[in-house]
Amino acid sequence: MRAAPTILHLDMDAFYASVEQAAKPSLRGKAVIVGGLGPRGVVATASYEARRFGVHSAMPTAQARRLCPNGAYLIPRFTLYRAVSDLVMARLRALSPLVEPLSLDEAFVDLEAGEAAFDSAGARAAGERLREEIRAATGLSASVGLAGSKMLAKVASEAAKPDGLLLIEPGTERELLAPMSVRTLPGVGPATGEHLRRAGITTVGELAEAGEDELVRMTGRAHGVALYRMALGLDDRPVVAERDAKSVSVEDTFDVDLHDRVRIRGEVQRLAERCVGRLRASGHSGRTIVLKVRRYDFSTLTRSETLRGPTDDPAVVREAAARLLEGVDTTGGVRLLGVGVSGLADYTQEDLFAQAEAEARAEAAEGLDEGGGAEGADGAAGEPVPAEPEGMAESSAGAEPAQERRWPAGTDVRHGEYGPGWVQGSGVGRVTVRFERPGSAPGRVRTFRVDDPELEPSDPLPLVGEHAEDDAGGGTD
DNA sequence: TCTGGGGTCCTTAACCGT
DNA sequence: TCTGACGGTTAAGGACCC
Numbered sequence: 001m002r003a004a005p006t007i008l009h010l011d012m013d014a015f016y017a018s019v020e021q022a023a024k025p026s027l028r029g030k031a032v033i034v035g036g037l038g039p040r041g042v043v044a045t046a047s048y049e050a051r052r053f054g055v056h057s058a059m060p061t062a063q064a065r066r067l068c069p070n071g072a073y074l075i076p077r078f079t080l081y082r083a084v085s086d087l088v089m090a091r092l093r094a095l096s097p098l099v100e101p102l103s104l105d106e107a108f109v110d111l112e113a114g115e116a117a118f119d120s121a122g123a124r125a126a127g128e129r130l131r132e133e134i135r136a137a138t139g140l141s142a143s144v145g146l147a148g149s150k151m152l153a154k155v156a157s158e159a160a161k162p163d164g165l166l167l168i169e170p171g172t173e174r175e176l177l178a179p180m181s182v183r184t185l186p187g188v189g190p191a192t193g194e195h196l197r198r199a200g201i202t203t204v205g206e207l208a209e210a211g212e213d214e215l216v217r218m219t220g221r222a223h224g225v226a227l228y229r230m231a232l233g234l235d236d237r238p239v240v241a242e243r244d245a246k247s248v249s250v251e252d253t254f255d256v257d258l259h260d261r262v263r264i265r266g267e268v269q270r271l272a273e274r275c276v277g278r279l280r281a282s283g284h285s286g287r288t289i290v291l292k293v294r295r296y297d298f299s300t301l302t303r304s305e306t307l308r309g310p311t312d313d314p315a316v317v318r319e320a321a322a323r324l325l326e327g328v329d330t331t332g333g334v335r336l337l338g339v340g341v342s343g344l345a346d347y348t349q350e351d352l353f354a355q356a357e358a359e360a361r362a363e364a365a366e367g368l369d370e371g372g373g374a375e376g377a378d379g380a381a382g383e384p385v386p387a388e389p390e391g392m393a394e395s396s397a398g399a400e401p402a403q404e405r406r407w408p409a410g411t412d413v414r415h416g417e418y419g420p421g422w423v424q425g426s427g428v429g430r431v432t433v434r435f436e437r438p439g440s441a442p443g444r445v446r447t448f449r450v451d452d453p454e455l456e457p458s459d460p461l462p463l464v465g466e467h468a469e470d471d472a473g474g475g476t477d
Numbered sequence: 478t479c480t481g482g483g484g485t486c487c488t489t490a491a492c493c494g495t
Numbered sequence: 496t497c498t499g500a501c502g503g504t505t506a507a508g509g510a511c512c513c
Contacts, residue, residue, distance in 0.1 A: 103513045
């Protein structure tokens with residue numbers, strides 16, 4: 001019924017992990033796990049090599065380490081991923097003005113609107129060309145789904161993974177979907193999946209048979225209607241570029257539950273500041289302040305307050321957050337705190353640029369603050385481990401004077417003598433660095449004292465060498 | 478060693494006003 | 496004036512996504 005399969009869904013394969021493998025030649029073909037490395041971290045992305053051990057995203061990192069003890073565990077480096085993502089999105093926008101990014105590694109493109117394709121053959125050709133261009137520009141593989149609707153295009157790219165392309169011909173969608181699990185449909189997660197399973201519905205075909213009324217009764221109005229339409233392969237949502245943000249929030253999970261009320265208040269104030277920093281950087285102000293508290297038992301509650309008008313004043317947000325906290329019982333301990341602002345209004349801030357810069361600096365400083373997990377700890381003997389008092393996550397009230405330099409695994413560094421490399425692990429006063437760069441052969445490893453003056457953090461190098469013209473970065477030769 | 482961080486959207490209930 | 500049907504807003508929670 002629907003026209004030609006000219007909606008394209010692009011999905012980068014194991015994006016964060018693939019970027020790290022591209023940046024670090026010695027990791028190619030190896031199990032790479034990107035995610036939180038602390039005691040409560042979870043996996044953001046696992047390379048396909050790591051997936052063979054049963055590691056997958058959203059899994060606690062601790063569990064991943066048990067399944068795959070020899071994997072490389074790295075913290076995410078969003079600035080690098082964003083830069084790579086920008087290259088990819090630029091390719092998409094060259095195809096069509098109608099590009100809807102869903103995240104750093106995923107987007108929809110309306111090929112017809114860009115006059116890039118009008119039929120199956122044209123769409124397939126455009127998709128294959130796109131995959132080649134992305135590989136040339138970034139060195140990474142992407143999967144492409146093509147269909148007459150967003151939902152089907154996404155299902156197609158999922159099925160094409162990794163490094164593939166799948167086009168769903170119009171008219172074939174129902175029979176294609178029928179045997180698939182309901183869980184392949186976007187919007188059907190663990191809860192809905194289990195709900196449906198208990199009603200004896202496990203495939204998309206059974207979903208369609210159940211009928212709209214039944215599904216609405218089981219899962220609610222909006223969900224039921226959407227579910228039924230998806231089961232029939234119906235989806236007429238347009239590709240929309242430029243959707244504006246609806247809320248801004250920041251949250252922190254603590255390595256150890258917080259009990260001290262004074263400390264909790266202090267953390268809420270910090271989060272409020274950070275939240276406003278981001279709010280301002282995005283050129284917004286907001287009316288509703290939200291406090292989020294996750295307790296020791298993982299139960300989560302939110303408290304919110306709506307102001308008379310929008311604000312981007314740190315003091316106002318801090319005070320509102322503090323008021324909201326007073327209404328929350330924290331006995332037993334708190335594992336996470338968050339502060340958010342919603343009800344956003346455009347707010348053209350006078351000195352927006354100065355603020356954005358301040359924010360960027362603050363973020364850069366924070367990035368290096370995170371607790372670094374040593375990874376290749378090997379048989380390092382002797383010397384007592386620094387034994388950090390846990391829970392004193394970051395910037396612990398300036399108690400310790402001679403701050404030891406931290407080298408989180410995965411950080412880019414430059415050594416005066418050996419050149420560019422990355423931190424493979426650190427601990428017991430030492431840091432292990434592998435010297436290699438995106439274009440090079442796998443490099444050698446050397447170990448230094450953490451305070452080696454020749455060693456300094458550096459910016460990530462571009463994945464594909466060609467952009468040598470801009471020496472803006474650390475192009476000291 | 479259980480379970481991140483940033484979002485979006487939906488549902489339900491209470492409350493207010495028409 | 497009382498009651499009801501609605502509709503909008505606010506607050507809280509939950510499911511889901513990457």
